[in-house]
Amino acid sequence: MKQHLILIGMTGTGKTTVGRALSERLGLPLTDTDRVIEQTTGQSIAQLFREQGEQGFRAVETQVLHQVLAGKPQVIATGGGIVLRAENVERMKRHGWVVCLQASADEICRRLAGDTNRPLLQGDLKQRVRQLMLERAGKYDFADWKVETTGHTAYEVASMIEQRWRREMEVRV
Ligand SMILES: Nc1ncnc2c1ncn2[C@@H]1O[C@H](COP(=O)(O)OP(=O)(O)OP(=O)(O)O)[C@@H](O)[C@H]1O
Ligand SMILES: O=C(O)C1=C[C@@H](O)[C@@H](O)[C@H](O)C1
Numbered sequence: 001m002k003q004h005l006i007l008i009g010m011t012g013t014g015k016t017t018v019g020r021a022l023s024e025r026l027g028l029p030l031t032d033t034d035r036v037i038e039q040t041t042g043q044s045i046a047q048l049f050r051e052q053g054e055q056g057f058r059a060v061e062t063q064v065l066h067q068v069l070a071g072k073p074q075v076i077a078t079g080g081g082i083v084l085r086a087e088n089v090e091r092m093k094r095h096g097w098v099v100c101l102q103a104s105a106d107e108i109c110r111r112l113a114g115d116t117n118r119p120l121l122q123g124d125l126k127q128r129v130r131q132l133m134l135e136r137a138g139k140y141d142f143a144d145w146k147v148e149t150t151g152h153t154a155y156e157v158a159s160m161i162e163q164r165w166r167r168e169m170e171v172r173v
C-alpha cells in the first residue's frame with residue numbers, strides 16, 4: 001500500500017534537509033536511508049565504498065530500503081543513487097508517494113563545494129556532478145511529483161511539498 005512520503009533526487013538536491021523539515025511539519029517520523037545504512041553496518045558511507053565498492057554499498061542500500069518501506073508511515077529521505085536499481089524503483093512506487101527534488105548542476109556544486117562525505121563526488125566536483133546527471137538522466141522521472149529547489153530555501157521546499165501532500169490526502173479521505 002502507498003503510505004510513505006519518499007524523497008528522491010540527485011545528490012545535493014536537499015532530500016535530507018527537506019526531509020527533516022517535512023517530518024516536523026507533517027508530524028511523521030523521518031528515516032534517512034544513508035543514516036540507517038551507517039547505523040546498521042557501523043561504517044561511514046565513505047568506508048563502505050572503500051571496503052565493499054559501490055556494488056557492496058548498493059546491496060546494503062536495497063536491503064535497508066526494503067526494511068524501511070515495511071515500517072509505519074514516514075517521511076523517507078533516500079540516497080541519490082537509490083534509483084539505480086529497478087527493484088528499488090518498483091518498491092518505492094508501490095509503497096509511497098514519490099517526490100523528486102531537482103536542482104541545477106551549478107546549484108548542486110555550490111551546495112556541495114568542499115564536501116568529503118560523498119565518494120562519488122570526489123575529484124573535480126563540476127565534472128563529477130555533470131557526469132552523474134548524464135548517467136542518471138531519466139532515472140528520477142517515475143516520481144509522482146517534481147519540485148525545483150534552485151532559488152528556494154529548504155523550508156520553502158518543505159512547505160510546498162506539505163501543501164501538496166495535504167491536498168492529496170484530503171482528496172483521498
Ligand atoms: N533548498 C536549498 N537551498 C540551499 N541549500 C540547500 C537546500 N537544500 C539543501 N541545501 C544544502 O545542500 C547541502 C546538501 O543537502 P542534503 O544533504 O540535504 O542533500 P541530499 O539530497 O540529501 O544529498 P544526498 O543524496 O547526497 O544524500 C547541505 O549543505 C544543505 O544544507
Ligand atoms: O548519489 C549517490 O549515488 C549517493 C548519494 C548519497 O546520498 C549516498 O547514498 C552516497 O554517497 C551515494
Ligand SMILES: [Mg+2]
Nearest residue numbers: 015016034078
Ligand atoms: Mg541525503
